Amino acid sequence: METIVCKKSELTSVGSKLFRANIAFLHKIIGYDKLYSYIYRIIIRRTVKLVYDASIGFQEGVSNDVAFYINAKKHYAWIHNDFDNFKHSKSNSGIEKIYPLFDKILFVAEASKKNFVKNHPLLEEQCEVIKNTIDSRLLLTKANEPVKNYFKTNYPHFITVGRASHQKGYDRIVNIANKMKDRNLKFEWIVIGDGPNLEELIESVKYNNLEGFLRFIGGKTNPYAIERQADLYVMTSRYESQPLVLIEAAILGLPILTTNFASAHEVVGSLKSAYICDNNEESIYKFLEDVIIKHDILEKMKRESGKYEYDNDAVVERLLKLC
Numbered sequence: 001m002e003t004i005v006c007k008k009s010e011l012t013s014v015g016s017k018l019f020r021a022n023i024a025f026l027h028k029i030i031g032y033d034k035l036y037s038y039i040y041r042i043i044i045r046r047t048v049k050l051v052y053d054a055s056i057g058f059q060e061g062v063s064n065d066v067a068f069y070i071n072a073k074k075h076y077a078w079i080h081n082d083f084d085n086f087k088h089s090k091s092n093s094g095i096e097k098i099y100p101l102f103d104k105i106l107f108v109a110e111a112s113k114k115n116f117v118k119n120h121p122l123l124e125e126q127c128e129v130i131k132n133t134i135d136s137r138l139l140l141t142k143a144n145e146p147v148k149n150y151f152k153t154n155y156p157h158f159i160t161v162g163r164a165s166h167q168k169g170y171d172r173i174v175n176i177a178n179k180m181k182d183r184n185l186k187f188e189w190i191v192i193g194d195g196p197n198l199e200e201l202i203e204s205v206k207y208n209n210l211e212g213f214l215r216f217i218g219g220k221t222n223p224y225a226i227e228r229q230a231d232l233y234v235m236t237s238r239y240e241s242q243p244l245v246l247i248e249a250a251i252l253g254l255p256i257l258t259t260n261f262a263s264a265h266e267v268v269g270s271l272k273s274a275y276i277c278d279n280n281e282e283s284i285y286k287f288l289e290d291v292i293i294k295h296d297i298l299e300k301m302k303r304e305s306g307k308y309e310y311d312n313d314a315v316v317e318r319l320l321k322l323c
Contacts, residue, residue, distance in 0.1 A: 040065060040066050040068075040069045041069050044066070044069045044070060048070060048071065050071070051071045051072065051073070052070060052071065052072040052073070053072065053073055053074065054072055054073065054074040054075070054076060054322065055067045055068075055070035055071075055072035055074070055075050055076070056075075056076045056078065057076065057077050057078055058078045058080070059078060059080055060077075060078070060079045060080065060081060060083075063078075064077040064078070064079075064098070064099075064102075065098065068098050068101065068102065074103045074104075074322070075101070075102045075103055076102060076103060076104045076105075076106055076322060077098075077099060077102045077104070077105045077106065078106045078107075078108075079105065079106070079107050079108075079112060079116060079241070080108055080241055080242075081112070081239070081240075081241045082111070082112055082115055082239045082240065082241050082261065082262045082263075083112060083115045083116040083119060084115045084119075084239075084262070095120070096120070099120070099123060099126075100122070100123060100126070102126065103126070104126055104127075104128055104322065105123060105126050105127045105128070106127075106128055106129070106130050107127065107128070107129050107130075107241070108129070108130070108131050108132050108241050108242035109129065109131070109241045109242040109262070109263035109266055109267070110129055110263070110266055111241075111262035111263035111266055112129075112241040112242070112262060112263060113127050113128075113129050115262060130315060130318050130319060130322075131242055131315050132242055132244055132247070132315070133312055133315050133316060133319070134244065134247055134248065134251070134310050134312055135312060136251050136309075136310055136312060139224055139248060139251055139252070140224075140251065140252070142222050142224045142225065143224035143225050143227070143228050143252055144225070144228075145222060145225050146225075147222065147225040147226060149229060150190055150217070150226050150229055151188050151190065151229055151230070152188065153186075153188050155186040155187050155188050155292075156186075156187050156188070156231050156232065156291060156292055156298065157187075157188050157189075157190075157229065157230045157231045157232070158187060158188070158189040158190070158230060158231070158232050158233075158234050158288070159189075159190050159191075159192070159226070159227050159229075159230035159232070159233055159234070159254075160173065160189070160190075160191045160192070160193075160233070160234050160235065160236065161191075161192045161193055161223050161227065161233075161245045161248075162192075162193045162195075162235075162237070162243075162245055163193050163194065163195040164191075164193055164194060164195030164196065164197045164198040164201055164216065165195045165196055165197055166197070166238070167237060167238055167239060167240075168193075168195075168236065168237050168238075169236035169237050169238050169259070170191060170197060170201055170216075170236065171197070171201070171204075172236045172281045172284065173189065173191060173201075173214065173234075173236055174201060174204045174205065174208065174210070174214065175281055176236075176281055176284055176285045176288065177189055177208075177210050177213050177214040178208045178210060179285055180213070180285065180288065180289065180292070181208075181209075181210060181213050183289075185289060185292045185293075186292065187213060187288070187292055188212075188213065189213060189214045189215070189234070190214075190215050190217060190226070190230070191214070191215070191216045191217070192217055192218070192219065192220050192223045192226060192227075193218070193219055194218055194219040198216060198218060201216050202216050224248065224252060227248075227249065227252055227254060228252060228254075230254060231255070231298055231302075232254065232255050232256070232257060232291060232298060232301075233245075233246070233249035233254040233255065233256045233257070234256075234257045234258075234284070234288070235256070235257070235258035235259060236259060236284055237258075237259055237261055238259070238261070238279065239261050239262065240261045240262070240263065240264075241262070241263060242263055242266075242267060243267065246258060246267050246268055246274075247267065247310055250268060250271060250273070250274070250305075250308040250310075251308060251310060253305045253306035253308075254273075254305060255273045255274070255298060255301035255302055255304075255305050256268055256271065256273060256274040256275070257274075257275050257277065257284070257287055257288070257291075258274065258275075258276055258277070259276075259277060259278070259279040259280075259283075259284065260276050260277065260278055260279050261279060264276050271304070271307075271308060272301075272304035273301045273302070273304040273305035273306075273307075273308075274301075275287060275301070
């Protein structure tokens with residue numbers, strides 16, 4: 001019997017291909033906004049029968065679009081990212097039509113709100129900042145759960161947690177690790193998280209012979225216990241809003257290196273255990289090189305860590321006041 005070999009991406013049904021073709025055709029005929037608003041209305045009309053106190057879209061794009069069409073007394077749109085980095089997305093092309101009709105447009109960082117208002121000044125009065133909720137006690141409980149030792153050397157231990165995507169800059173990690181290896185710097189770097197670029201990143205580690213230095217270990221149900229084993233949390237993101245992983249690292253008492261994005265100073269700028277570098281590979285590399293060569297840098301950051309408190313109760317109180 002002949003063996004047929006095909007890529008996973010090719011294993012799609014004829015029906016799904018026809019659906020995508022029809023959608024693409026309708027895009028051109030009636031436009032993105034009208035097409036999807038019609039689809040959302042039809043789906044909601046058939047599935048959602050009740051009237052709600054509040055309809056909340058917890059993410060920019062489709063989530064907010066759908067929330068708008070729910071039959072509710074109040075409608076809230078949440079934006080969890082830096083608007084400058086998704087304002088040209090097709091899913092936000094109708095933002096001038098829908099967002100003015102929300103009771104509130106909510107952000108998780110002042111910098112994110114500022115960038116949105118800069119683009120939509122007429123919506124400023126509807127905009128408000130309510131930060132992410134984080135249960136510090138639960139996080140620390142999980143961090144104390146027993147897990148195996150993931151680090152295998154006595155070299156400086158770096159940790160990064162997040163989705164393996166272009167936004168998070170994990171391609172930078174491979175390049176930086178390769179450069180440090182070539183310059184005979186000793187370190188061990190673990191990256192936790194799934195995502196669309198994970199397999200490609202794992203292959204890059206093999207291609208560059210970085211197995212003894214860098215590992216992408218995929219998603220873990222309890223990353224906090226692994227983070228606790230590290231010496232330094234490293235964020236390489238190209239852009240963010242209020243990244244939970246940085247706040248979690250601070251709660252865990254980890255020294256932090258992060259790239260400079262819109263709200264970086266707002267999130268960790270007051271911490272003596274955090275360093276904010278320019279948002280490029282060379283700046284990340286330079287700080288890590290200094291950490292490896294000059295041991296006192298990391299020791300000083302460790303002495304300053306463990307002093308961070310997140311006021312989750314205040315965030316929850318503001319959430320409850322919405323309704």
